[in-house]
Amino acid sequence: MPALADALVPWFRAHARDLPWRRPGYGAWGTLVSEFMLQQTPVARVIPHLEAWLARWPTPAALAADPPAEAVRQWANLGYPRRALWLHRAAVEIRDRHAGVVPRDVDALLALTGIGDYTARAVAVFAYGDRHPVVDTNTRRVIARVVDGRAQPGTPHRRDLAAMAALLPEDVADAAAMNAATMELGQVICTARAPRCDECPLRDTCAWLAAGRPETEDTRRRQARYEGSDRQARGAVLRQLRDGDPAPALQDAVIAEWPDRAQRDRAILSLLSDGLIEADGETLRLPR
DNA sequence: GACACGTGGTC
DNA sequence: TGACCAAGTGT
Numbered sequence: 422m423p424a425l426a427d428a429l430v431p432w433f434r435a436h437a438r439d440l441p442w443r444r445p446g447y448g449a450w451g452t453l454v455s456e457f458m459l460q461q462t463p464v465a466r467v468i469p470h471l472e473a474w475l476a477r478w479p480t481p482a483a484l485a486a487d488p489p490a491e492a493v494r495q496w497a498n499l500g501y502p503r504r505a506l507w508l509h510r511a512a513v514e515i516r517d518r519h520a521g522v523v524p525r526d527v528d529a530l531l532a533l534t535g536i537g538d539y540t541a542r543a544v545a546v547f548a549y550g551d552r553h554p555v556v557d558t559n560t561r562r563v564i565a566r567v568v569d570g571r572a573q574p575g576t577p578h579r580r581d582l583a584a585m586a587a588l589l590p591e592d593v594a595d596a597a598a599m600n601a602a603t604m605e606l607g608q609v610i611c612t613a614r615a616p617r618c619d620e621c622p623l624r625d626t627c628a629w630l631a632a633g634r635p636e637t638e639d640t641r642r643r644q645a646r647y648e649g650s651d652r653q654a655r656g657a658v659l660r661q662l663r664d665g666d667p668a669p670a671l672q673d674a675v676i677a678e679w680p681d682r683a684q685r686d687r688a689i690l691s692l693l694s695d696g697l698i699e700a701d702g703e704t705l706r707l708p709r
Numbered sequence: 710g711a712c713a714c715g716t717g718g719t720c
Numbered sequence: 721t722g723a724c725c726a727a728g729t730g731t
Contacts, residue, residue, distance in 0.1 A: 460727070461715085461726055461728055462716080462727085463718075463726050464726090464727075466717070466726090500716040501714060501716085535729070537728060538729090539727070539729085543727070558727075604727060612725095613724085641724095642712085643723085643724090644723080645714095647715080651713085652713075652714060655714080659715090691713095
């Protein structure tokens, strides 16, 4: 095994958290749903939503048989509700193009709605045990520090994929463990703020620690302010249609108290454009 | 490649 | 308190 995997894989096997999707036989559908929910969303918030989702829709075909509105409602306040819509579309595609079986091939996975480079590889590796590099935000930070000696990623995604490929052990099971181990290290030890280097299994080989944990020029974009944003307005519109009266809402009655009229209309238009809501005459509702 | 996209927790 | 952060994707 490459040197880093020699230290990291045993650490992972000893310390891995007991997460639902790591249970034996969790299944490719469970893995796929978990990966959709985990996109930009912390583990602790995902777990209860995931279990409720899989209890209601234990297969892609079960989800595909219900209207997208039900997926958006079940998604509740998890955030980025487009993911609920995309997950529903992916379930329909899996039913129609893959006989209801989550595909194993990375390119077939990439062709599904809402699945990008990370999720496709994550499903192939964690659900099916295949050997590919899996690179998420945690992996990028770990590589930046341990390999490149930088505080923050800064490098192109493409290069991190190659870097991770070079770190994978030959053995398929070890390679999958290495992918998970790198992500886990980034989540619990090599965190974005206040990394716990004294507990790190890679503390003797980490380039960043050896260099005295230098600050790196921060190339990250600042997250836009949420308060007063279009995103907040979209969230308010969708929340009303999702959680409000069962009857469809008249367009003028949707978030009627919203202070910025133009912003409210913009939010409705963009939700219509995304397919997250539909117009039915004078009324607005979730998509059927 | 930059940007838009939710929501809630943390320091 | 407010800015940062969180298993990304599509345009």
